[in-house]
Amino acid sequence: MKETQFLSKEYSQALKQGKFTWESPSNIALIKYWGKRENQIPENPSISFTLDVCKTITTLSFSKKNKNSNHFSFDLFFDGKPKEDFKPKIQTFFKRIESYLPFLNDYHFIIETSNSFPHSSGIASSASGMSALALCLVSIEKLLDPEMTNEYFTRKASFLARLGSGSACRSIEGDLVVWGEHDEIEGSSDLFGVKYSDQVHDNFKNFQDTILLVDKGEKQVSSSVGHNLMHGHPFAKKRFEQANTNLSKMVEILKSGNLDSFIEVVESEALSLHAMMMTSLPYFILMKPNTLEIINKIWKFRKETGFHVGFTLDAGANVHVLYPESESEKIYKFIKNELVAYCQNGQYICDKIGKGAKLLR
Ligand code: DP6
Numbered sequence: 018m019k020e021t022q023f024l025s026k027e028y029s030q031a032l033k034q035g036k037f038t039w040e041s042p043s044n045i046a047l048i049k050y051w052g053k054r055e056n057q058i059p060e061n062p063s064i065s066f067t068l069d070v071c072k073t074i075t076t077l078s079f080s081k082k083n084k085n086s087n088h089f090s091f092d093l094f095f096d097g098k099p100k101e102d103f104k105p106k107i108q109t110f111f112k113r114i115e116s117y118l119p120f121l122n123d124y125h126f127i128i129e130t131s132n133s134f135p136h137s138s139g140i141a142s143s144a145s146g147m148s149a150l151a152l153c154l155v156s157i158e159k160l161l162d163p164e165m166t167n168e169y170f171t172r173k174a175s176f177l178a179r180l181g182s183g184s185a186c187r188s189i190e191g192d193l194v195v196w197g198e199h200d201e202i203e204g205s206s207d208l209f210g211v212k213y214s215d216q217v218h219d220n221f222k223n224f225q226d227t228i229l230l231v232d233k234g235e236k237q238v239s240s241s242v243g244h245n246l247m248h249g250h251p252f253a254k255k256r257f258e259q260a261n262t263n264l265s266k267m268v269e270i271l272k273s274g275n276l277d278s279f280i281e282v283v284e285s286e287a288l289s290l291h292a293m294m295m296t297s298l299p300y301f302i303l304m305k306p307n308t309l310e311i312i313n314k315i316w317k318f319r320k321e322t323g324f325h326v327g328f329t330l331d332a333g334a335n336v337h338v339l340y341p342e343s344e345s346e347k348i349y350k351f352i353k354n355e356l357v358a359y360c361q362n363g364q365y366i367c368d369k370i371g372k373g374a375k376l377l378r
Contacts, residue, residue, distance in 0.1 A: 023117045023176050028161035034080040037156040041149035041374040043071040044187045045337050047283050048264045049290045052247030057179050058207045061260035062197030065187045069371030071134045073145035077153035079124040091126040113180040147181030148188035175209035186210040191373035199264050218274025223342040230364040231307045232334035238301045240332045246297035280327030287330040305334040307359040
């Protein structure tokens, strides 16, 4: 599919006003997206687990404007309160998607949004937030164009979400989503995420992700800045090759259910991501001392017990502890007894692999 396929045709219906509510999850990448080209095109393919508990709920109300104007008109509420500092991000998003949703200028919008995870937990809300908003917008388009197929609906929601935040395009569907072209994954695209439809071993059913909130503060370096630092990065070319190779390995792992290899690839990806941060110019470190304490504890426990527990990191200090459901009793006990002490205010979130976004109203 090409970008032009997401341009809208003439709408057959007229609409005065309405409202949609979507719930959209966060996701955690196993193979990381780090580095992008113009128009939110990723430098390498990535694959993620869709999460279940961490999600954003967004209601989008729309009413036809009385007068035509050439600027976007919207109000934004977060947890019921006006949120001015989110507005520039939405403004940029609208600008990027305007040519794909020609009705954007015809309506006044009220965006009401809230997250299931604690505010300022350091959990990235851009993936769940942008995907929920994209889904609301495509729902409006479907009213204007009732012939839109479900497949096109999902694709377009992912396509638009990507223009809001790259990783958001992996939050529309579950349980595993690939974004970025890869030779061995049919239908994979740089433009949108696709549900991973190859064989997945039962070991990965209901896979657990306990998110340890190590540092809930504002990130010192945003993902957008981090991605940009991959331009001219001395190891960029090798890193993009590595991600492609690791995705090939992951295809095999998902098929075979080999948990040792799974942990090896996933942990190597997390550390490579952070190695890219440490070796860019300017260089930066997002891990905290407790991030390393947790990693070392996990390695020690794994060595001593043989349980299949591993970790991944996103662009921050928090640790996602990953493990199969079949071993969850013992591993959860270990987390509670030995890892939670390293969390800020003892906070953590018990999440697991999820099924994707849901229309609530
Ligand atoms: C480390 O999707 O937040 O979580 O496209 O600039 O919005 P933008 O970046 P974003 O980057 C996510 C990076 C990551 C890895 C991943 O999710 O694949």
